[in-house]
Amino acid sequence: MNRYEPELHALMMKSLAGEEFSYNALLTKLSSLFRSFFRHKLFGHDEAAVEDLVQETLLAIHLNRHRYDPGRPFTAWVYAIARYKMMDHFRRQPAGRVFVPVDDVEGLFSAETADHSDSSRDIETLLTQLPEKQGGAIRLVKLEQLSVQEASERMGISEADIKVSIHRGLKKLMSLVSKEKLP
Amino acid sequence: MTTDDLVADLSRGLSAVRPSRHRLRLAVAAVAGLALSMILLLLIFGVRADFSPTSGPVLLKAVYGLTAAAATAPFLLEVSRPSTSVGREFLPIWIFAALNVLVGILVMVLTPLDLRMSAWTSDQFPECLYRIPLLSLPIAMALTLAVRGLGATRLALAGSAIGAVSGSLAAIVYAGCCPADSILYVVSWYLASVLLCAAAGAVVLSRMLKW
Numbered sequence: 099m100n101r102y103e104p105e106l107h108a109l110m111m112k113s114l115a116g117e118e119f120s121y122n123a124l125l126t127k128l129s130s131l132f133r134s135f136f137r138h139k140l141f142g143h144d145e146a147a148v149e150d151l152v153q154e155t156l157l158a159i160h161l162n163r164h165r166y167d168p169g170r171p172f173t174a175w176v177y178a179i180a181r182y183k184m185m186d187h188f189r190r191q192p193a194g195r196v197f198v199p200v201d202d203v204e205g206l207f208s209a210e211t212a213d214h215s216d217s218s219r220d221i222e223t224l225l226t227q228l229p230e231k232q233g234g235a236i237r238l239v240k241l242e243q244l245s246v247q248e249a250s251e252r253m254g255i256s257e258a259d260i261k262v263s264i265h266r267g268l269k270k271l272m273s274l275v276s277k278e279k280l281p
Numbered sequence: 282m283t284t285d286d287l288v289a290d291l292s293r294g295l296s297a298v299r300p301s302r303h304r305l306r307l308a309v310a311a312v313a314g315l316a317l318s319m320i321l322l323l324l325i326f327g328v329r330a331d332f333s334p335t336s337g338p339v340l341l342k343a344v345y346g347l348t349a350a351a352a353t354a355p356f357l358l359e360v361s362r363p364s365t366s367v368g369r370e371f372l373p374i375w376i377f378a379a380l381n382v383l384v385g386i387l388v389m390v391l392t393p394l395d396l397r398m399s400a401w402t403s404d405q406f407p408e409c410l411y412r413i414p415l416l417s418l419p420i421a422m423a424l425t426l427a428v429r430g431l432g433a434t435r436l437a438l439a440g441s442a443i444g445a446v447s448g449s450l451a452a453i454v455y456a457g458c459c460p461a462d463s464i465l466y467v468v469s470w471y472l473a474s475v476l477l478c479a480a481a482g483a484v485v486l487s488r489m490l491k492w
Binding site: 113114115116117118119121122125126129133149152153156157158160162163164165166167168174175178179181182200201 | 284285287288289291292293294295296297298299300301303362363364366431432434435
């Protein structure tokens, strides 16, 4: 069972009883979960396809809502439908066959955190490509939110040196990132 | 349309829904299919010459089919709707298969060597290999119609579940005409027939379950 289950299940039960407000809240919550899940699975290539999938899945849930068995986990039910819609999407484009595990319920309901950790990992790999002084200064001041003075004490170099290192490092990062974006 | 618009549209004027009666729907389909299958048996094969619904061999084979159906039903109930992990539902199937093989080995060992071959094949081609799948067709069709729209998300599994359940139920029907009464025959060829139905279901029925 995952952390979304109690809240989403409660919303679903109220929705089945016909409460518009709960249903709206439920679908809104689900659509943001679906969006990051599909975006993650489609590697962020095709935003239009992601949005189509989100809408198709919401519609499928709407049309099948009377088939949901309240005694069973709602998140698993939702994941099964989202996964089916995605497999269907991949089936329509044979070149894009991707393995989607059948029981990765957590995968849908931890997509937000997964995205977060991925981007921080990216920054770490970029920082390692900088000279040690520039990378260290950026990490301390920009990521760990230390003041310039604290950073200069920690690294044993002058405050001016820190400022210059950050400036040059950021410039270099910018060029690294734009180079990666090019095809 | 933006997703927010869709959400607003779907939730506007929402009415309460009654949960569908999933088991009932499948049970009705199974019974209807079973009745059609019995008619098919009478039309094509007829009952065996010494048929009596209470005769030991007929009853025994019917119980075999009923047990197989009971073992595969939880699997069908699970995969006929949006489902992710299938695990527990396989347990009755494994138990049934294991008992089946165990009984088969036991009976084979107890049968004198020179009688084994005739007990196994009943001195003929095992007709049930095509007759049980044939009799399972109306049941499979009824179950497929019932499962369509339930939102099965694992289509090959759902197809094989329909195949296995309808093959098992067809074995009950076929007991009415099957002339071979040896236990060795039943545990080998009936099981093979049900497996054949399950395999065909995975390939053919899964295509009909798309939504």
